[in-house]
Amino acid sequence: MTIKESDIVNQAIASRVHSFRKDNRLSLDELAKRADISKGMVVQIEKGRANPSIGLLCKLANALGVSLADIVAVSDEPKVIIRHQHDIPTLWHGDKGGTARLLAGTKGSVMIELWRWIMLPGEIFTSDAHSKNTMELIHVEEGSLAVEVNNETFTLNANDAMTAQMDVPHSYSNTSDSAVTFTMTVYEKSSQG
Template sequence: MDLRARLALALRREREGAGLSVSELARRAGVSKATVSQLESGSGNPSVETLWAIGDALGVPFSTLVDDRAPAARLIRLGDHAGVPSAASPYLATLLSAAAPGTRRDIYLIQAEPGEPRRSLPHRSGTTEHMVLVSGEAVVGPDDAPELLHPGDYLSYAGDAPHIFEARSPGTSAVLVSELR
């Protein structure tokens, strides 16, 4: 099942499970009613920011909306899996592993190019992000104290505060683990 179809099913399931109308979800997420309707019909093309806002409004992690609930053994080859682009910066987030029931962590592959930084609003309270830079160079972390990372560097920071990811060289990639305590 492709990303749009998975998103449509998950979004409707979570919205109805929360007892929210399309209008109320749109209001809470700060997006248009048309955007929510298009996503539920499988015709929308959302940005990372839109999906984070909708997930936060529903009280569910981003991964709940895009995970394909694959079997235990799972291989994802670079380029074979559709990611979700940012609307504001050259940044692509690909969910590699969603949190299993009873756990609270998701794993993403981040691919970014130099340009406008990816600025994230605070996620749910208690969120910590763990970043390992794989290639390139990037400024990452809390808005008020980001760090310059090189390949192999690891950084842990509060995801429930404003934070940034800014690629400083072409072909920058990282593995991001988001956990909620």
């Protein structure tokens, strides 16, 4: 992602977080407390000066009673939606060139997201626990993916699938010599919804 593209994404996030906060009549302090992040970080996000992680955006979405897709503007009213490649945000960049793209998601407090991940050899993504009862469905298209859930590691090879409750610390890593591509569906119900 070029700097210009990330600036556009961050400004869209800033505007939507600010709007959702105002709609919920929350002060910066109240949102920070609900999301369990610092007030300073909320301020930086609303000014478009932060490059928030996926985990941080999930905390904000949960605290605001909306979906992550609402915050990054990839959700729409229920109808047929076509999202072209140039409109799909990349929300994670691995240190070796891997990516995680939020392909689609639902609006509101019941969040369903569809992700496409590409992890290059040696890359890892670590996540804090999601909200209670969050489920992830993972399907490996190619390569080998190590998924750690609450300190237990599971290996998924091409065409393997997994369903896991992710309200515990977890991570995804590529410990192989070739790229791994996987899709993920996340189901989470906001504690505010």
